[in-house]
Amino acid sequence: MITVAGYTLDEGLHYDPDNNLWVERISADAVRIGFDPLGAETTGDVVAVSFPATGTAIEVGGPLATIEAAKFVGPMPSPVSGVVSAVNDDVALAPGTVNTDPLGTWLVTLDGVPAGDFDRLVSGEDAIREWFGEAVDRFREQGVIAE
Amino acid sequence: MTALRVIDTGEVGALRSQALWHGLAQAMTPGADPVLSFCRPADPYVGIGYHRRLDEVDRAACARLGLPVLRRQIGGGPVYLDSDQLFFQLSLPASSAPAGVGRIYDELLGPAITALRELGVEAEMAGANDIVAGGRKISGTGAGQIGDGVVVVGNVMFAFPFERMAEVLQLPDESMRADCLDLMRSHLGTLPHVDESALKESLARAYGAALGRTVQPDRLRPDEETAVGRWETRLNDPDWLTGPTLPPARGRQVKIRAGTFIYDGAAEGVSVRVRVEDGTIRAARVTDPSMNGSAQRLAEALLGASARHAELAERLDGFEHDGERVLSALTPGLVVR
Numbered sequence: 226m227i228t229v230a231g232y233t234l235d236e237g238l239h240y241d242p243d244n245n246l247w248v249e250r251i252s253a254d255a256v257r258i259g260f261d262p263l264g265a266e267t268t269g270d271v272v273a274v275s276f277p278a279t280g281t282a283i284e285v286g287g288p289l290a291t292i293e294a295a296k297f298v299g300p301m302p303s304p305v306s307g308v309v310s311a312v313n314d315d316v317a318l319a320p321g322t323v324n325t326d327p328l329g330t331w332l333v334t335l336d337g338v339p340a341g342d343f344d345r346l347v348s349g350e351d352a353i354r355e356w357f358g359e360a361v362d363r364f365r366e367q368g369v370i371a372e
Numbered sequence: 373m374t375a376l377r378v379i380d381t382g383e384v385g386a387l388r389s390q391a392l393w394h395g396l397a398q399a400m401t402p403g404a405d406p407v408l409s410f411c412r413p414a415d416p417y418v419g420i421g422y423h424r425r426l427d428e429v430d431r432a433a434c435a436r437l438g439l440p441v442l443r444r445q446i447g448g449g450p451v452y453l454d455s456d457q458l459f460f461q462l463s464l465p466a467s468s469a470p471a472g473v474g475r476i477y478d479e480l481l482g483p484a485i486t487a488l489r490e491l492g493v494e495a496e497m498a499g500a501n502d503i504v505a506g507g508r509k510i511s512g513t514g515a516g517q518i519g520d521g522v523v524v525v526g527n528v529m530f531a532f533p534f535e536r537m538a539e540v541l542q543l544p545d546e547s548m549r550a551d552c553l554d555l556m557r558s559h560l561g562t563l564p565h566v567d568e569s570a571l572k573e574s575l576a577r578a579y580g581a582a583l584g585r586t587v588q589p590d591r592l593r594p595d596e597e598t599a600v601g602r603w604e605t606r607l608n609d610p611d612w613l614t615g616p617t618l619p620p621a622r623g624r625q626v627k628i629r630a631g632t633f634i635y636d637g638a639a640e641g642v643s644v645r646v647r648v649e650d651g652t653i654r655a656a657r658v659t660d661p662s663m664n665g666s667a668q669r670l671a672e673a674l675l676g677a678s679a680r681h682a683e684l685a686e687r688l689d690g691f692e693h694d695g696e697r698v699l700s701a702l703t704p705g706l707v708v709r
Binding site: 273 | 422472618
C-alpha cells in the first residue's frame with residue numbers, strides 16, 4: 226500500500242484516471258472493479274447500487290452499475306470492456322461500504338477483457354503517485370474535496 | 373455558445389412532465405447549451421425514485437384515486453405530484469457539470485435559492501439538497517446523469533394535499549401514516565403567494581446569471597422531441613416501473629426532509645419505530661412480548677439521542693442483548709434516503 230496526498234492506494238492495482246476506479250486483474254482477461262478512495266469521496270455517501278445482469282456485455286464507458294448518493298443517480302462507467310461475470314450483492318445490501326472501504330469493496334467482475342483496454346489505465350507506483358496527486362490537487366482547487 | 377435555453381412547456385400530462393427532462397438530459401451533447409425547463413402536470417400522479425421499491429407505494433390506493441405511478445431516473449422516495457406544483461429542471465452536458473455530487477447541488481440549486489429570495493422567500497439549503505424556508509422544506513430536488521447529460525430537478529409547491537400524500541404510501545399500519553402526516557404538516561411548506569410567472573422569470577434570470585449565459589426562450593428541437601418521446605415510452609413500460617433488482621427490504625423509512633424521518637424496523641423478534649426530527653429521536657417505540665417491561669425503558673433510552681449508530685450503541689449498551697437487538701433493528705434505518 227502507498228499513501229498519496231493522504232489517501233491510501235494499492236500500487237498493485239490499475240486505475241481509471243477519468244473516473245477514479247480501481248481495476249484488479251484477476252486473470253489474463255478478467256478483472257474486478259471498484260471505486261478508488263477519491264472516486265468514493267466525490268461520489269458522495271452511496272445509499273443504493275444496482276447492477277446489470279451477469280452475462281451483459283459492457284463497452285468502455287458503458288454502465289457497470291447504477292449508483293445513488295444524495296438523490297443523485299448516475300452510471301458507474303466501465304474502465305474496460307468485457308462481459309459481467311459477477312456482481313457484489315453484499316454492496317447492494319450495504320452500499321455504504323463503497324465509502325468506508327473503497328479498496329476492499331469490489332462491485333463487478335468482467336471476463337473477456339481485451340489486453341489493449343489496459344493501455345489507458347494507470348499502473349505502477351510512480352505513475353499512480355503522479356496521476357493521483359494531480360487528481361487530488363484538481364479536486365481541491367475546484368472545492369470538491371476538503372483541503 | 374453563450375445561451376441558456378429556456379423551455380416552458382406549460383401544463384402537460386403526467387407522462388410528459390417526467391419524460392420532458394429525461395429526454396432533455398438524454399439529448400445533451402458535449403458543448404451544448406444548458407437548458408432550463410419548466411412544466412406543470414395537468415393531472416395528479418405519484419412519482420418514485422429509481423432505487424425505490426414499488427411496494428413503498430399503495431398501488432391499490434393509487435388505482436382507487438386514479439393516480440398513475442411513474443418511476444424516475446433520479447433518487448428519492450414516493451411523492452405525490454399535481455398541478456399545484458411547478459417543476460423546474462436544469463439540464464447540461466455531463467462534461468461541463470460540476471465535479472462531485474456536493475458541488476452539483478451547491479452550484480445548480482444555488483440559483484433556485486437566489487430566485488426564491490428575489491421573490492421574498494427566505495430560502496436556504498438544508499442537508500445535501502433540500503431547499504427550506506422557515507425551517508420547512510419547500511422544494512423537493514434530485515439529480516442524475518442520463519446519457520451524456522446531467523439534470524437537476526426541483527419542484528415548488530404552491531399547495532400540497534398532505535392527506536393525499538400520506539394516503540398513497542404503503543405503510544405497516546395507520547399509526548405510522550398518522551405520524552407521517554403529522555411530520556409532513558410540521559416540516560413541509562408551500563408558497564401559495566408566489567406568482568408562478570414571476571418565479572419562472574426569476575429562476576431564468578438567476579440561472580442565466582450563475583451560468584454566465586444569456587436567457588433565450590426556446591422550444592424543443594426535433595432531436596429533443598424524439599428523446600422525450602422515447603422516454604415517454606420507457607416510463608410507460610411496466611418493466612421500467614418495476615425497477616432494478618434490489619436487495620430485500622429492511623424496515624420501512626419515510627423521509628420528510630433532511631434529518632427528519634420515521635423508521636420502522638425489526639430484528640431478532642424486536643420491533644422498533646422511531647420518529648426523528650432534525651437528526652434527533654423525538655419518539656420511540658420498542659415492542660417485544662418477551663421483554664417483560666424493559667421495552668419501555670429501551671424506548672426511553674432512545675429519546676433525545678442523535679440518530680447515529682455510535683450514540684445509539686452507547687445509549688443501549690447497558691441493556692446487554694436486548695440493547696443489541698434494538699440496535700440491530702434500528703441500524704438499517706440510520707441510512708437516510
